[in-house]
Amino acid sequence: MLHSLHDLRQRKAQAQRLSVLTAYDYPCARLLDEAGIDLILVGDSLGMVVLGLPDTTGVTLADMVHHLKAVRRGVKRAPVIGDLPYHTYDTPAEAVKNARLLMDAGADAVKLEGGLALIPQVRAIIGAGIPFIGHIGMLPQSVIEEGGYKKKGRTPEGAAHLMADARALDEAGAMACVLESIVPEVATQITAAVQMSTIGIGAGPHCDGQVLVTPDLLGSFPWFRPPFAKARADLATETLRAVREYITAVQ
């Protein structure tokens, strides 16, 4: 069970996998923490699974601050990561200013999407003393520019690009990096090549850890679930049952 981000190196050295889940509110965060999850991510996936938006590009800093504060109140132990939303880190100065807002709201580290092209922002954040987590591969905030969600690392050029992104983030001082929707062999090679911990989602079983969007795990967002996400509960069905039972009882 992870108590501090500083234990990440040791966990990688001991090949002990990291369990990571998203939380957006107090009760969920508290339950994840009490269950012993290693890291909690207040992801901008909240745009879809909490706010009902079509993708993450409509999530604002104010949304992130609001949900981070709720999560912080529920967590005693697990380090909490906050996502910097779309277009809130266009320059190094903006990245630092907004990363500080997330830290003030209760994050222990911040995450942004991108590799080589974002290194000035990443260096500025780390230089300001803010722990940093990277995110490469399929980048949900780029869904409009890319015209959809596409698996990464399918070609030799794509794989080399991902490796360059990962090495650049590692050298800049990232503590960990999400590898999203990456061909498993490429994710395995990246994991072996870097000192930071890799946290996979749709990137095969050989990353240093795995992250899931919690409603996908709990089956509480039945309208969409990515194929790699195994639901281990069916809260949507259970909710419908309880609500219908209540309606009948009241009537």
Ligand code: KIV
């Ligand atoms: O926003 C999020 O939940 C994420 C995960 C998919 C890694 O970034």
